Amino acid sequence: MLLSTIRRLVTITVDGRELRVPDGSTILQALYAVGDTTQADTPVLCWAPNLTPVNACRVCVVEVEGSRALVPCCARKVEDGMQVRTNPERVRHSRRMVLELLASSVDLSQAGGDVQRWIASYGVDPQRYGPPVAPADDRDHRHAGHHHYPDGSTAETVAQPVKIDNELYVRDYSRCIMCYKCVKACGTDAQFTFAIAAAGRSFDIRIATEYNSELPESACVYCGNCIGVCPTGALKSVREHVLRESGQWDPAAETVTTTICSFCGVGCNLELHVQHGQIVNVTSPSDHGVTHGHLCIKGRFGFQHVQNLPNQTNTHTGTPE
Amino acid sequence: MDLRLSSAEPTAAEQDVVDTALSGMLATPTDNQPFTDTGHNARGRRHLLLPALHAVSDTVGWISPGALNYIARRLSVAPADVYGVATFYALFSTEPRAARVVHVCDDIVCSLAGGKAVATALTAENVCWLPSPCLGLCERAPAVLHQLAGEPDFSQAPATPAKVLVAARGGTDAATADQEFANARMSAPQSGRAGVRLLGRIGVIDPTSLDDYRAHGGYAALRRAIQLGPSRVIAEVRDSGLTGRGGAAFPTGVKWNGVATAPQRPHYLICNADESEPGTFKDRVLMELDPFGLIEAMTIAGYATGCEVGYLYIRGEYPLATRRIQAAIEIACRRGYLGSDVMGEGFAFDIELRRGAGAYICGEETALLNSIEGYRGEPRNKPPFPSVSGLFGKPTVINNVETLYNVLEILQIGGPHFAEIGAGRSTGTRLFCVSGAIAVPGVYEVAFGTTLRKLIELAGGVTGELRAVLLGGAAGGFVLPPQLDMPLTLEGAREIGATLGSGVVLVLSTAADIAGILRRIAAFFRDESCGQCVPCRVGTVRQEEALARLTRGAPRGSWETELVLLSDLAQVMQDASICGLGHTAPAAVQSALALGLLTAPPSPLSNGSTTVKVRP
Known part of the structure; x- marks a missing residue:
């Protein structure tokens, strides 16, 4: 960043190679900045460039000399003389297992291309835990400290009904990996609305409003910043959800146009995601100095008027608008 | 906002x-x-x-x-x-619930002692009850906890169906129920005998009387500490070689020195009394029967490390210990042993009592910090360590209850003398919670280096034929009969791949259902994981499922593929989990597999007469 403070450089050794990186950076930042191709492809799920690391997913673990357990490189700061190894067998094992445990319990089919690539390259085999259990409708009401003892014939998952309780976005928690990003974006990292929080415990942990009330009854202001940071498609706009459900979602045809939001004078950068002449989503780049990737309800959802023309048939969906 | x-x-x-x-x-x-x-x-x-x-x-x-x-x-x-x-805590309900709830312990020891009969009786009589992990009353198993709206909670142990039913219908109150715990010998069979140090006042003094406490040497250690001054107190503790008794065995003197010399202020002291490791009850016994000892020890720790406030985080399932400690704090405040000018010596120290609410994970020190601060009890990533950035981001010293009682002893006999007790780097005496198939269960105090065999003899010997000892609790491992001569030291345990952990010595006879015990342990970790990190949250579920298949005799693929799967899970949990819960969640299962303790259930085709031994 242009105006960041000038920092002392420290020397760390990564896989036998000495790297000079600014003091105060995380190991992950160092790998991204000066690592080789493999090191720069360190898998991350709960980390995002515009959020404080929560280091919950543990997929980015590396070995650090002097530390008995592996350490999450997204959160661990570099220290002078630190010895880091990114490729021992136990690192690969942990990464494979984290991806495997998630893939066996969560629907990752809408997670980004990186995730699919990591799943393939780390040799993940989610099938070995058995066939998935039938979707559950009681996940919002499970009590901490109690569960039905399984017989092991099926593998427990987080599969559950989709929550559609408002016109702007859906919550499909069958796809939720509990990365806490939405909670951070709703709370202290962006919006300071605190409409959602982690609730429950153990495998029955979930993202919830108070007493699982519907979003319109909650503190939600529909900024959609939770959608913006969700890595697996658990949170998405109703528009995207409808198109996907009707088989008309077409990411191959998507173009992205950069523009500036016209609703107020702040000047947020917008990226309009367009499929077949229709805006399907609006995002903002995470490295933008004003938005840091976060928007408000107007920027993210206030685009319908652009395509809400009278007496025109939507060529994409074939329905009159 | x-x-x-x-x-x-x-x-x-x-x-x-x-x-x-x-x-x-x-x-x-x-x-x-x-x-x-x-x-x-x-x-x-x-x-x-x-x-x-x-x-x-x-x-x-x-x-x-x-x-x-x-x-x-x-x-x-x-x-x-x-x-x-x-919703993080098991003792809270966010849905309407009966005003009287009975928590019935269905953990290892209580199941061996017939806890199921209590549950069956409560179901038959339509009483609202919930199964509970270990309630820390193993020496009096089986145990129940009555959680009541509008009146004080109380425990019953040993619990009989008849007694529990009377209480569940309102026929017993806390004062009456507490009297059942009056016999100290039942919890600490050595009480009153010569040679015990930490248990010296247990059963000898009236736990509600400060004067009685003082008449038996109480507050001599604090006077000695004030004579020495903070830095020499820390030197004594360092010389004593005292290590933490909560399970991690970190040198206490090093911890204290780190906080005492931290430039940032204020400093905080926390006493970790969230004793929840299945099979552990030593801290409960100490707090119930010698509560002023803990107050004095915390005051010394606060004095030495420059803390004006100490938080005492006590397990929510310990109603009697909570009442005793609460009363002791009030008396100590009134008599000037706590407050702005402790004993007129010009330093301030106060104790804030905080109750847990049913979460094993809150015994992990950083989860405990979050719990006190009013957040979910999810462990924090380390570093920074609590001695640098702990409670409210300030330097914090966190000690287990038993560790603090040792400080009283150190100040009375001196650090170097204390270091002569025990064996090697394991100095002093240690409390062991002996339970299960044993003649006289209870808390036993022995010098480090005593053999496991000797400890079991001290507790009257095994009832039945010894199959194995679960050492260290659910997070520990098994010890087989040929290993009974192991010395009970940190090194001795490590040598045979075990751990002393929180001092659990759970004796299992050949009558015990090892497979069932392993499944209970797996279920325990599945329930008690905070759910934050993937290896532990999903790993504990998969471990429980695989174990269920193995013990049912219905493996996916073969026994070998299941063992590979369990070992894969164990490795990721040990390597990549955030905290000690995840690191130790596979320990007991892996130990049982390595020792060949898990046998295939009898095949239905062979009249149940054969068993197949599983070798890893």
């Missing part, structure tokens, strides 16, 4: 108890000024969230939407956050 709350209003009773719980710390709202303490002032008191939730739950029996809204407004915390905290 503006709060947006639902329209649910608190009842007068709910509002009252919340106001009482927060009084003294926050101005009580009046008709003219509905919420005087707001914004930063209120948010700076978020650590009152857990006490406020307790107050509502204790009075009404559940956390209603109205009560939750009121707490959210008083503390200026978002309702979703409060809900997230309330």
